[in-house]
Amino acid sequence: MSKQARWSTLLELLAVEGKLDVEQVAVAVDVSPATIRRDLDELAEQRLLVRTRGGAIAHGVSYELPLRYKSSRRASEKRRIAAAVADLLSMGDVVGLNGGTTTTEVARALALRTRGGAGVSGEGHSGPLYTVVTNALNIAGELAVRPQFKIVVTGGVARPQTYELVGPLTAGVLSEVVLDIAVLGVDGVDPQLGVMTHQEDEAGISRLFAERARKVILATDSSKMGKRAFARICGLDRIDSIVTDAGIAPDMAAKLTEAGIEVITV
The missing domain is CATH 3.40.50.1360 (Rossmann fold)
Structure with missing residues (x-):
């Protein structure tokens, strides 16, 4: 799975669940936890989510995915x-x-x-x-x-x-x-x-x-x-x-x- 596809999947899951757990997402996406951590760090840099210990939460109370x-x-x-x-x-x-x-x-x-x-x-x-x-x-x-x-x-x-x-x-x-x-x-x-x-x-x-x-x-x-x-x-x-x-x-x-x-x- 490409990085872009992973990011789309992560953001879709976040929109539904409101939070992500690194270990659970790694199993769901079939990549290593280290890869998921890097993805979450990069998405956090773009202000698309907020990193937490062991995962991430939606950015803000009323979470809005970018159109893309x-x-x-x-x-x-x-x-x-x-x-x-x-x-x-x-x-x-x-x-x-x-x-x-x-x-x-x-x-x-x-x-x-x-x-x-x-x-x-x-x-x-x-x-x-x-x-x-x-x-x-x-x-x-x-x-x-x-x-x-x-x-x-x-x-x-x-x-x-x-x-x-x-x-x-x-x-x-x-x-x-x-x-x-x-x-x-x-x-x-x-x-x-x-x-x-x-x-x-x-x-x-x-x-x-x-x-x-x-x-x-x-x-x-x-x-x-x-x-x-x-x-x-x-x-x-x-x-x-x-x-x-x-x-x-x-x-x-x-x-x-x-x-x-x-x-x-x-």
């Missing part, structure tokens, strides 16, 4: 969700995308549709097929080279964990645009509290996306359902549709439907 390590989690569900979201968008739409692994997959699915698949060829259209407004640097980078997209990137300060731009500059741009649809990735959905994310600065920007849009779609896998996170984005009354996987609990789906939200499972 989160992308492999529930990957198949996220791709199905993304394809379903792309099917809800129409040519000519002005689409807002916040950052995250699922919204990144939405951008990729939308790019595939504009190649001529899924009944979208772009024939007879001389300009961009979609306008995408995003505060995510990685999404902008993937779509900027595609002539079928007009990309509007907000200004702001970049968060290295998610590649999202945040702050007053970001808010200033969003306050001047009007969106047809905002597609939001979130960290928690609660029937009483609404939708949430771990970081307050990202929550504020996602809230602006929702406020500037005619329609708001949540693109999130079922593991976020019933979960709470630190910073509230908005209430369920601002959400029109939720696209998630079939793992959503029936009672949760029922509560969302009662709140007037269209629940689409894939």
